[in-house]
Amino acid sequence: MPMAxxxxxxxxxxxxYILIGISMAFLTLMLILPLVVxxxxxxxxxxxxxLAAITDPFARKAMWLTLEATLAAVICNTVxxxxxxxxxxxxxxxxxxxxSSLIDLPFAISPVIAGLxxxxxxxxxxxxxNFLMTHHLTIVFxxxxxxxxxxxxxxxxxxxxxxxxxxxxxxxxxxxxTTMGAGGxxxxxxxxLPKIKWGLMYGVILCTARAxxxxxxxxxxxxxxxxxxxxxPLHIEILYNEYNxxxxxxxxxxxxxxxxxxxxxxxFIEWRSKKEA
Amino acid sequence: MxxxxxxxxxxxxxxxxxxxxDVNFVVEQGKLVGLLGPSGSGKTTILRMLAGLDTPDSGDxxxxxxxxxxxxxxxxxxxxxxxxxxxxxxxxxFDNIAFGLTLQKLxxxxxxxxxxxxxELIGLKGFEKRYPAQLSGGQRQRVAFARALAPNPQLxxxxxxxxxxxxxxxxxxxxxxxxxIGKLGITSIFVTHDQEEAVEVADEIIITNKGRIEQKxxxxxxxxEPRTPFVAQFIGESNRIEDYTVFKGFDRLNGRMKxxxxxxxxxxxxxxxxxxxxILTPLAAEKGVxxxxxxxxxxxxxxxxxxxxxxxxxxxxxxxxxxxxxxVFVLIHRVYCFDGTKTTVVxxxxxxxxxxxxx
Numbered sequence: 070m071p072m073a074x075x076x077x078x079x080x081x082x083x084x085x086y087i088l089i090g091i092s093m094a095f096l097t098l099m100l101i102l103p104l105v106v107x108x109x110x111x112x113x114x115x116x117x118x119x120l121a122a123i124t125d126p127f128a129r130k131a132m133w134l135t136l137e138a139t140l141a142a143v144i145c146n147t148v149x150x151x152x153x154x155x156x157x158x159x160x161x162x163x164x165x166x167x168x169s170s171l172i173d174l175p176f177a178i179s180p181v182i183a184g185l186x187x188x189x190x191x192x193x194x195x196x197x198x199n200f201l202m203t204h205h206l207t208i209v210f211x212x213x214x215x216x217x218x219x220x221x222x223x224x225x226x227x228x229x230x231x232x233x234x235x236x237x238x239x240x241x242x243x244x245x246x247t248t249m250g251a252g253g254x255x256x257x258x259x260x261x262l263p264k265i266k267w268g269l270m271y272g273v274i275l276c277t278a279r280a281x282x283x284x285x286x287x288x289x290x291x292x293x294x295x296x297x298x299x300x301x302p303l304h305i306e307i308l309y310n311e312y313n314x315x316x317x318x319x320x321x322x323x324x325x326x327x328x329x330x331x332x333x334x335x336x337f338i339e340w341r342s343k344k345e346a
Numbered sequence: 347m348x349x350x351x352x353x354x355x356x357x358x359x360x361x362x363x364x365x366x367x368d369v370n371f372v373v374e375q376g377k378l379v380g381l382l383g384p385s386g387s388g389k390t391t392i393l394r395m396l397a398g399l400d401t402p403d404s405g406d407x408x409x410x411x412x413x414x415x416x417x418x419x420x421x422x423x424x425x426x427x428x429x430x431x432x433x434x435x436x437x438x439x440f441d442n443i444a445f446g447l448t449l450q451k452l453x454x455x456x457x458x459x460x461x462x463x464x465x466e467l468i469g470l471k472g473f474e475k476r477y478p479a480q481l482s483g484g485q486r487q488r489v490a491f492a493r494a495l496a497p498n499p500q501l502x503x504x505x506x507x508x509x510x511x512x513x514x515x516x517x518x519x520x521x522x523x524x525x526x527i528g529k530l531g532i533t534s535i536f537v538t539h540d541q542e543e544a545v546e547v548a549d550e551i552i553i554t555n556k557g558r559i560e561q562k563x564x565x566x567x568x569x570x571e572p573r574t575p576f577v578a579q580f581i582g583e584s585n586r587i588e589d590y591t592v593f594k595g596f597d598r599l600n601g602r603m604k605x606x607x608x609x610x611x612x613x614x615x616x617x618x619x620x621x622x623x624x625i626l627t628p629l630a631a632e633k634g635v636x637x638x639x640x641x642x643x644x645x646x647x648x649x650x651x652x653x654x655x656x657x658x659x660x661x662x663x664x665x666x667x668x669x670x671x672x673x674v675f676v677l678i679h680r681v682y683c684f685d686g687t688k689t690t691v692v693x694x695x696x697x698x699x700x701x702x703x704x705x
Contacts, residue, residue, distance in 0.1 A: 241432035244399055249446035249497055250420025259445075263436040345436075 110318035122319035131304035138219040139280040150227025158235040175224045184289025210292030218286035230272030267342030350375040356405035365391040367557040380548030388557040389537045425494030427504040433478040440474040446497035464492040484515040504536035578610045578682040585611045590681045595694035610682040616659035619675040630696035631677040
């Protein structure tokens, strides 16, 4: 049967090239081409226009707000993610499964609805409105609302990344440390954290990426006040709607750059964690 | 000998599962004790409660005369060796062993000396900078042992210490552990489901079954005088027979009620002889028919049918071979018989009478 075997090999090889071809074509069309378009559009009117667009005060404000919201989301969700993972993997209690699925809720809900929820909660129609007014607190159509919406949308990333990890690793090492007299915080710092650090970083990176790019929820709570409540994605939309394509693409290129940095970091972390395991 | 560990009326449930039911025992200072039982019999729970990793529902745990129920694991003066070692995977051998000492805020020099002496004890010099993933199973086991010993515990608890190691290394490690613990003189309790391991390593064995303690004693006591039917069946090889009074030498009931006739026969209680010349007291022997024989390396196992019961015994390679269908003499020396929840040893009456005549 050598002939049949060879025919099979040829068939398999052909299939391989066809699959590679399809993937490449798809990737070029859907990913590479858009990136090239962004770069070429951004630079279409030369460097000076590009620099002017990204150093524009409104753009810089948007950048700061994006960074603020991202940082807040990462910090909040890391703390929450660690606490939730600890709770869900080390204890059993009634409603555990319920809590576990609730963590995934932001993945399932459309970001627009998330944004609307915050408007309902803190906006004019809310019962809390009077309380907030008397204490001079503005949440919606202001930076706090944007931060809240970003936190909501990126809520599950860290927890989802480390829960399976902690489940797989079990609690033996923590118990071993307990028998040697280590307290809760020492165990967390010296045993648990080092064990999950790569997973945690991976979760943080995904959370960062999502927080920076979030559009839907933020758009609803922002109110689009230029220089005040616009993040980078919102700023890009405004520029685009004003037919200021070059500036829109210039600002977009910043987000693309950040995304590429994150991608590189992500690969580095994957490589490191594989090396250690 | 002083009592070092005492468990009094310990009860523990996990949901509906009763892991400990009125568990009572004491362990004397310096003893190496094996908790032996089938899986799910509650032996690991006992160990974990001693360590403070689980809390009993009721009852007292005393270590060195003090009630430790409310003490944190780290305050009980124990060292714990986990079944899968639970070495800190992101730490080197040195750091693993040093962990407990760093918590005691030991001076750097003293810490180094202590860790180095322990590494010497476990024979892993030159491996200090290795990570657990770079060690063999036996080496990991030793590191776990040294790590547990580092803070100078007064009581060492080992959960299935040899379960995850391949058979050949296991035997060496058992001997090594027994010697090392003996040298250190530290009171130790280990959990195992392997009776060979328990018999070989332990000074005393505690048999657990369904959350209860069945018997505690030296390996020889447990073997020769099993106190409950469970122990009689669990320890050694055993053939359960429904009615031992049908056999020659056991027919007189000695006032026993007829219903208590079930018994346990061990291969070593049975002598299988090719002819009357091969045994001292042929009068006390039954006649049987060989069913099958198996070569078992150092002995030959013979399965023989006697009065409808299938029994097995051993013959040495030096004795004349037997074949299926041969008629043989089967001398039953003794039987473990059940009397309610107690087990008693019944000797072959005819054999004893003949022997006393000879004397």
